[in-house]
Amino acid sequence: MEILNNFSTISLALFLFISSALFSLTSGEIHRHQFVIRATPVKRLCKTHNSITVNGMFPGPTLELRNGDSLQVHVVNKARYNVTIHWHGVRQMRSGWADGPEFVTQCPIRPGGSYTYRFTIQGQEGTLWWHAHSSWLRATVYGALLIRPTLGQSYPFPKPNREAPILLGEWWDANPIDVVREATRTGAAPNVSDAYTINAQPGDLYNCSTKGTTIVTVHSGQTYLLRVINAALNQPLFFAVANHKLTVVGADASYTKPFTTSVLMLGPGQTTDVLIKADQPPARYYIAARAYQSAQNAAFDNTTTTAILEYKSAKKGNALKPIMPSLPAYNDTNTVTAFTRSFRSPRKVEVPTDIDESLFFTVGLGLNNCPLNFNKSRCQGPNGTRFSASMNNVSFVLPRNLSLLQAHQQGIPGVFTTDFPGSPPVKFDYTGNVSRSLYQPIRGTKLYKLKFGSKVQVVIQDTSIVGSENHPIHLHGYDFYIIAEGFGNFDPEKDTSKFNLVDPPLRNTVSVPVNGWAVIRFVADNPGVWLMHCHLDVHINWGLAMAFVVENGVGELQSLPPPPPDLPVC
Ligand code: C2O
Secondary structure, eight states, X not given: OHHHHHHHHHHHHHHHHHHHHHHHHHOOXXXXXXXXXXXXXXXXXXXXXXXXXXXXXXXXXXXXXXXXXXXXXXXXXXXXXXXXXXXETOOOTTOGGGSOOXXXXXXXXXXXXXXXXXXXXXXXXXXXXXXXXXXXXXXXXXXXXXXXXXXXXXXXXXXXXXXXXXXXXXXXXXXXXXXXXXXXXXXXXOOOOSEEEETTBOOTTSTTOSTTOOEEEEOTTOEEEEEEEEOOSSOOEEEEETTOOEEXXXXXXXXXEEEEESOEEEOTTOEXXXXXXXXXXXXXXXXXXXXXXXXXXXXXXXXXXXEEEEETTSOOSTTSOOBOOOOOOTTOHXXXXXXXXXXXXXXXXXXXXXXXXXXXXXXXXXXXXXXXXXOGGGOOSXXXXXXXXEETTEEEOOOSXXXXXXXXXXXXXXXXXXXXXXXXXXXXXXXXXXXXXXXXXXXXXXXXXXXXXXXXXXXXXXXXXXXXXXXXEEETTOOEEEEEEEESSOOHHHHGGGOOXXXXXXXXXXXXXXXXXXXXXXXXXXXXXXXXXXXXXXXXXXXXXXXXXXXXXXXGGGSOOOOOTTOOOO
């Protein structure tokens, strides 16, 4: 009897295990899309530009799916530029060939070419986005990627009545590709943008922009989920809605312990999901965003973009002027600190301990001196230099003829080296008065090798070389726990005690405090080549990037499959 009982328990458990395994293999839906990249006339700020778009849409199509679903996006390039699409924040478990950064995981899709990105969403819920990962094309080639809970599951908060993606963007009254090409030629900082946008519309504080302003209609008493995405190229942004509190419930497609705030700050690349209740007198309220500018003495776009939160029962017509929220001062770092330190995972999480790789990366700008016989027009940076940027003094250079992932998988030498330093080659007072002799990084395509499954900690330290700044550092292929942040130089003696190993937030992009540091941890469980970079595109151009090469583990389930047959060739 006893034995029989045990046996039936075991077989029931086995049955449940097998059926749930089968269920997870087969439950996801496959979503197929076609993205045609092409020039489209787009009128903003009184002028029409031939902007590169997806399917003629700006912003591009919103992709909606559930955790566990798969995407197959067939990208056809009918533009005159090379292009790739990156699925920002998607973990891409063993699907690195679909990650998208050009010359990192693939050669770009040439004009006339095509490529199908195939991947599955595994264990991620919330808001991500997609964007071009080639030159500055993402200025107009981007869209939302909304991941709902698996069928039969629900949000860990009361189901909102409705939801809306809120994409914050940046607009140049020029061709953004020309803007970055000119900066690359001269070595100077590129022109700043002429407007910010909400769902690709600047809003009625700008010329010729009243028509088309984004309107979010709400019904009194209802709750809305706003999925806020900072898709701007170069600017961290504050975000607020007049007279309404925002309850943060997620970020970067991970849930957070809910907290209430009147203002958000998002670095480019970051997303924040907030609940907002229509509990104010029926009227029109501005949704607004403007710069958080932490760098001193640097030009920035100081304009304000708006959309309108409009109560259904409010009196009709534009006659009713919307109420404006108060936004923090451009340089209000205290507000940013209070905000970022409010993030927690919803419950106790398993933060990696027994660290195998303890890394320390400096991030910051640099200036390259120009050779004596160099053309002056190409040295338009400060004091006749060219702007540069680096991690651990290496200014990252992309290969031109092959992607890093192909070179790694096929064992092709001469494309990269694996000597990226795990700590700064020279130690100095990173946030102090740095000697000019330390201003010039070296150029290189240096990667850092990680064994499969290794537990990694990275201290990311801002430097004051040229000028300190809040850098949004993004890691491809991974989510990481942000276990601490602070100002000044990271001090292992006293700062280790500040580590949150209980409920730190899980993210894919960390806003490293200006003149400060942040500590992240992750397990290297996804084989491939994964870019880590500042998500201010101007800094990527200057080399503020590196890449990890994560080796295969044991067996098929810990290895990167061979490349798909349609992977573009260089
Ligand atoms: Cu959202 Cu490497 O980028």
